[in-house]
Amino acid sequence: xxxxxxxxxxxxxxxxxxxxxxxxxxxxxxxxxxxxxxxxxxxxxxxxxxxxxxxxxxxxxxxxxxxxxxxxxxxxxxxxxxxxxxxxxxxxxxxxxxxxxxxxxxxxxxxxxxxxxxxxxxxxxxxxxxxxxxxxxxxxxxxxxxxxxxxxxxxxxxxxxxxxxxxxxxxxxxxxxxxxxxxxxxxxxxxxxxxxxxxxxxxxxxxxxxxxxxxxxxxxxxxxxxxxxxxxxxxxxxxxxxxxxxxxxxxxxxxxxxxxxxxxxxxxxxxxxxxxxxxxxxxxxxxxxxxxxxxxxxxxxxxxxxxxxxxxxxxxxxxxxxxxxxxxxxxxxxxxxxxxxxxxxxxxxxxxxxxxxxxxxxxxxxxxxxxxxxxxxxxxxxxxxxxxxxxxxxxxxxxxxxxxxxxxxxxxxxxxxxxxxxxxxxxxxxxxxxxxxxxxxxxxxxxxxxxx
Amino acid sequence: xxxxxxxxxxxxxxxxxxxxxxxxxxxxxxxxxxxxxxxxxxxxxxxxxxxxxxxxxxxxxxxxxxxxxxxxxxxxxxxxxxxxxxxxxxxxxxxxxxxxxxxxxxxxxxxxxxxxxxxxxxxxxxxxxxxxxxxxxxxxxxxxxxxxxxxxxxxxxxxxxxxxxxxxxxxxxxxxxxxxxxxxxxxxxxxxxxxxxxxxxxxxxxxxxxxxxxxxxxxxxxxxxxxxxxxxxxxx
Numbered sequence: 087x088x089x090x091x092x093x094x095x096x097x098x099x100x101x102x103x104x105x106x107x108x109x110x111x112x113x114x115x116x117x118x119x120x121x122x123x124x125x126x127x128x129x130x131x132x133x134x135x136x137x138x139x140x141x142x143x144x145x146x147x148x149x150x151x152x153x154x155x156x157x158x159x160x161x162x163x164x165x166x167x168x169x170x171x172x173x174x175x176x177x178x179x180x181x182x183x184x185x186x187x188x189x190x191x192x193x194x195x196x197x198x199x200x201x202x203x204x205x206x207x208x209x210x211x212x213x214x215x216x217x218x219x220x221x222x223x224x225x226x227x228x229x230x231x232x233x234x235x236x237x238x239x240x241x242x243x244x245x246x247x248x249x250x251x252x253x254x255x256x257x258x259x260x261x262x263x264x265x266x267x268x269x270x271x272x273x274x275x276x277x278x279x280x281x282x283x284x285x286x287x288x289x290x291x292x293x294x295x296x297x298x299x300x301x302x303x304x305x306x307x308x309x310x311x312x313x314x315x316x317x318x319x320x321x322x323x324x325x326x327x328x329x330x331x332x333x334x335x336x337x338x339x340x341x342x343x344x345x346x347x348x349x350x351x352x353x354x355x356x357x358x359x360x361x362x363x364x365x366x367x368x369x370x371x372x373x374x375x376x377x378x379x380x381x382x383x384x385x386x387x388x389x390x391x392x393x394x395x396x397x398x399x400x401x402x403x404x405x406x407x408x409x410x411x412x413x414x415x416x417x418x419x420x421x422x423x424x425x426x427x428x429x430x431x432x433x434x435x436x437x438x439x440x441x442x443x444x445x446x447x448x449x450x451x452x453x454x455x456x457x458x459x460x461x462x463x464x465x466x467x468x469x470x471x472x473x474x475x476x477x478x479x480x481x482x483x484x485x486x487x488x489x490x491x492x493x494x495x496x497x498x499x500x501x502x503x504x505x506x507x508x509x510x511x512x513x514x515x516x517x518x519x520x521x522x523x524x525x526x527x528x529x530x531x532x533x534x535x536x537x538x
Numbered sequence: 539x540x541x542x543x544x545x546x547x548x549x550x551x552x553x554x555x556x557x558x559x560x561x562x563x564x565x566x567x568x569x570x571x572x573x574x575x576x577x578x579x580x581x582x583x584x585x586x587x588x589x590x591x592x593x594x595x596x597x598x599x600x601x602x603x604x605x606x607x608x609x610x611x612x613x614x615x616x617x618x619x620x621x622x623x624x625x626x627x628x629x630x631x632x633x634x635x636x637x638x639x640x641x642x643x644x645x646x647x648x649x650x651x652x653x654x655x656x657x658x659x660x661x662x663x664x665x666x667x668x669x670x671x672x673x674x675x676x677x678x679x680x681x682x683x684x685x686x687x688x689x690x691x692x693x694x695x696x697x698x699x700x701x702x703x704x705x706x707x708x709x710x711x712x713x714x715x716x717x718x719x720x721x722x723x724x725x726x727x728x729x730x731x732x733x734x735x736x737x738x739x740x741x742x743x744x745x746x747x748x749x750x751x752x753x754x755x756x757x758x759x760x761x762x763x764x765x766x767x768x769x770x771x772x773x774x
Binding site: 341373381 | 560561602630632633634649650651652653654703729730731732733734735736737738739742745
């Protein structure tokens with residue numbers, strides 16, 4: 087997995103990104119609300135100023151008439167105002183011809199309706215203005231520039247953006263540091279769990295000051311490991327004691343039988359030994375069966391456990407086994423053929439894989455009648471196949487033969503405990519492989535390949 | 539050039555640590571019959587003390603003892619610099635049990651129940667190996683010659699053509715000339731297998747070698763020791 091992908095999938099990376107997005111959205115929304123509010127306030131303030139001025143001039147016209155109005159408008163323009171908003175006036179007749187004020191042309195504003203709003207004067211100045219018809223042949227325009235309000239808004243916006251950017255950067259930094267810290271702790275917990283799952287030695291990170299959810303999880307992990315170790319120890323103790331308690335009396339019995347045979351040698355029977363020799367064979371059979379059962383349990387308990395596995399040269403291992411079994415096959419009247427691709431390796435336990443393949447070859451040699459063929463092949467994958475042209479195994483028993491004590495009901499069945507294939511499958515699964523029977527028209531085909 | 543004419547018989551000084559008196563009696567009777575001296579200790583602690591205090595040729599150690607585990611005893615002995623060869627005798631006979639034993643520093647591992655002759659053969663082989671016998675380019679035993687570098691075999695001066703695996707087997711018998719070689723020793727040392735296959739691969743390979751070694755000769759080359767294994771004769 088690449089670093090970029092792991093960052094993308096990391097919940098901490100996503101949290102950092104989400105924090106930044108939320109901070110950006112918050113700043114943008116706040117900026118928009120503030121700007122709109124300021125603009126509204128500015129408009130209201132402009133409208134109130136213009137309306138007040140207009141009301142004053144209307145009063146003057148009402149009390150002093152047209153000449154008084156022109157004089158007062160001229161006065162107002164002559165006075166240096168302390169207001170930051172510069173004033174503009176126009177007193178015009180009914181057709182819009184200028185009679186007084188600093189403006190010469192009536193703008194696009196309806197005096198009959200006392201309209202007010204943002205307009206641009208003839209000289210290009212942007213103002214907020216109100217026009218009013220004082221009499222059928224007299225109309226008045228009062229306007230205020232608002233450039234200073236816009237400049238103030240720009241300053242406010244710049245300040246807001248600066249502070250907003252700092253907030254976003256701050257949030258991103260805090261989120262990144264926090265996420266990194268949390269990710270490091272989570273990775274340590276993950277690594278410990280991964281090591282435990284692979285059968286490697288694992289230890290969870292120490293508790294932080296105060297303790298939090300990750301500490302709690304690490305604590306549970308530690309307890310889980312301890313419990314797993316305890317169970318494995320108990321399993322090992324039980325299996326060792328069972329083996330010891332069964333094998334010890336068997337050994338005594340075996341020695342007694344051996345001593346009896348020494349005192350009174352028995353003639354060879356039809357199977358190459360008398361009753362005492364056969365009894366001793368049975369004793370060894372029981373010990374072998376017990377070992378096989380424990381080997382199956384051990385392989386099953388270590389399924390997916392990588393501890394003790396190493397890269398082995400599977401091609402070489404098979405070549406050696408084929409060489410060892412060549413004479414046995416020959417002796418049984420069989421032709422052992424091989425097609426082993428060179429240089430194929432496997433992460434595995436050499437002895438276990440040797441045992442697995444030996445079991446398959448043993449089976450073939452036991453069940454294929456003289457004149458038959460046994461073929462051992464290996465291709466990349468790795469895919470190992472042991473096939474023969476013997477009696478085969480009925481399709482409905484393809485899964486059953488891999489169960490403990492299960493034996494295929496085929497003609498010419500040989501004595502045994504029915505544990506070899508169960509052990510082979512358990513070994514395969516311990517290596518992350520699958521051992522199965524292939525569907526072939528003739529004979530048996532055992533396939534070992536990586537589990538899907 | 540090494541001549542393996544003399545068989546290593548008894549007179550070994552053996553320490554035997556075993557908590558089961560019946561098993562101890564059987565082993566004691568077996569080894570003392572051949573003239574070995576056997577010092578028996580019933581606990582791991584006593585065995586450990588004795589192994590450190592006296593010199594023994596071989597230590598036979600039970601794995602499951604009431605006080606200290608046999609593997610721990612071996613680790614402590616090796617840690618203390620005691621290099622006496624150890625044969626672990628155990629009721630735990632599975633492949634992984636053997637591997638655990640060998641990793642702990644055990645030199646050989648024999649599972650119960652065992653054939654008495656096999657125990658004797660293993661003790662002898664272990665003692666012989668610990669002697670650090672270095673074989674030269676040619677090993678001679680009776681009428682047999684094994685040229686290890688040229689990888690050729692002769693009996694009474696007659697060249698015997700052997701395949702590489704037959705030569706490896708022959709060489710092992712020559713290196714253990716005159717001694718009983720068990721099936722388990724062959725599987726372990728010649729074929730690197732610590733389990734017994736279900737079929738007769740060992741017997742078949744021995745049979746092939748035997749036929750080649752005896753072809754044209756009136757006397758046997760290999761004899762089967764019932765319940766124990768095989769032994770190379772002098773071939774004369």
